[in-house]
Amino acid sequence: MSNTISWQESPVKKRLEAHLPGEIPILPMRRYVSVVILREFDSTAVLTTEGQTLDVEMVRSGRKYSEPISRVLLQKRKQIAPERRAGRAFNRDRGLGKKCVFLNGMCGKCPDCLIYGFAATSGEGAHRSRVLTDSGFAIRPYEAMQRSITLNAIDDSTKGGVSGSAFAEREHIRPQVFFPTIETAVDVTPAEFLYVLRNILTTTRYGAESNRQGFVNNHVVALLFGHGELISNLSLTQGVYDRLREKGGERFHEFPLERSEVEKAVMDVLEEEAKRSYLPVDVCAGEELAAFLAGVRDLWRNEEANAEWLQELESDQQAYLAKLK
Amino acid sequence: MKRFAYRIRIELEDYLFFASMEKGKVAETAPLIHNYALAYALSWAISPYYQEKQAPGYEKQLKPLNEEGVYIFPASPLEVTHRLMQYNTTSEPLWMMRPQSLGYPNWGFIKCLRPGSRFETYALSHNPLSFPPRIRLGKWMSQARLEVEEVALERGTGKSSPIMVNVQDLPRLPATFTSMYNLLPTRLVKEAEWGEAVEGYRIKKMEGQQVEEEFLPESAFWWR
Secondary structure, eight states: OOSOOOTTTOHHHHHHHTTSOSSOOSSOOOOEEEEEEEEEEOSOBBOOSSSSSOOEEEEESOSSSOOEEEEEEEOHHHHHHHHHHHHHHHHHHTTOOTTOBTTTBOOSOSHHHHHHOEEOSSSSOEEOOSEEOOOEEOSSOHHHHEEEEEEEEOOOSTTOOOOOSEEEEEEEEOSSEEEEEEEEEESOOHHHHHHHHHHHHHOOBOSBTTTTSOBEEEEEEEEEEESSOOOOHHHHHHHHHHHHHHHHOTTGGGSOOOHHHHHHHHHHHHHHHHHHOSSOEEEEEHHHHHHHHHHHHHHHHSHHHHHHHHHHHHHHHHHHHHHHO | OOOEEEEEEEEESSOBOOOSEEETTEEEOOSSBOHHHHHHHTTSSOOOSEESSSOOOHHHHHHHHHHHTEEEOOBEEEEOOEEEEEEEOOOSSSSOOOOSOOSSOSEEEEEEEOTTOEEEEEEEESSOOOOOSEEEETTTTEEEEEEEEEEEEEEEEEEEEEEEEEGGGOSSOOSBOSOEEEOSSSEEEEEEEEEEEEEEEEEEEEETTEEEEEEEEOOOTTOO
């Protein structure tokens, strides 16, 4: 065996090829690959749509324990937007999509437009998104993980001490909050899936004021291949809640959670759900997933393999654009 | 001719949004699910990923379903709660500046339906059907869970129907109705009554311990 790493020969591509289409279909074939991600906030973060207060929704705490609790939300657009931006920055760095501008004029030809979708604001044309997401729900209740932080801008001059020019309070989530979420790519080619995965693994900041806070670790827990979606984020969070409460008792949510326990609970829920599924689900997790991600790391760190992958991404999409004409 | 009927309960597992009405800065979601939306969500009707023109193809995409002998009615709300949320958009350059107005909204409010909201509808079919456990709906492709139960069905006639029906799909226009939802692409009405009896189906469903009967008028996608 030689040491050269190639995209064409890589086990990563082989694993993806077994389930994903070789070319982008014009009509849906509904071949799904879901990335189960445990999003862990490492710093305080602002997840609001209205400014002052966190986005909160009252939902059932679990599926077994059903009393309602208020949960902090990670809206779906707050997950996908930073990831798209990561991808678009990557494209720009490669000299692609320079003319593709959010809001004013989407080009309709770059990987971002073709995978995540676009609607032309000038001229005609629209593409549906092939990446599906859901709002993420925190596991523990709002009260346990919320803190109001006051901002107080003090005058910098020698007079000093004059406050009141900017004085406000905003709700933040505390560090070490987990959002179990699933992102599903539909009818993407292996090269396109790797683009989506790259965006997930390289995006580190979510929420408002992300130049200062909102650092997130995206832990991939499992990949699910199949012809349907296994579970929603809300059900997943509720299933995880049940298991953690069973183990940790009624007051388990008073302290930050242990990541390994949350991951185990997520896997438990997925396995139970996979057993109940009518259609077969191929779950890639544990050691197999670790090997897969190690393979991905090798690809991206190797200049030739990386170039080979990007070449295929481009040829997949060029072939699709040619089919549309 | 339909031989099978299914009662379908839909429960939202995320916020559902589609623009039924736009009132200034607020876009509102009506408390219902249009049956054409359901036909696409169930992947009965299929539309391509890329749309060259932003024009709907309902007639072309839905009419083949009539030959397959399947139909689904619009879903009525059993329990619905709303939430108003704000959205705003940010541009990508590091130096943020706002040039002239874009001509379409870059911030505003959305009145959407909350997770936990529930709906009910019926599907009729010539052949037995199977349903996915989950579907995605609306502008945000939000997940919803389905619970499906087969109910007894027999052919019959009736003068009124309690469920929500799609005016475009009815062979005969009702004389009266209680509420009308005037939204795109077609109008939906509830509790329609006809001057004389129309063709349709009687279904028997269990409501707790009791058997209840309901009349569903004969309908087909894009009949008029």
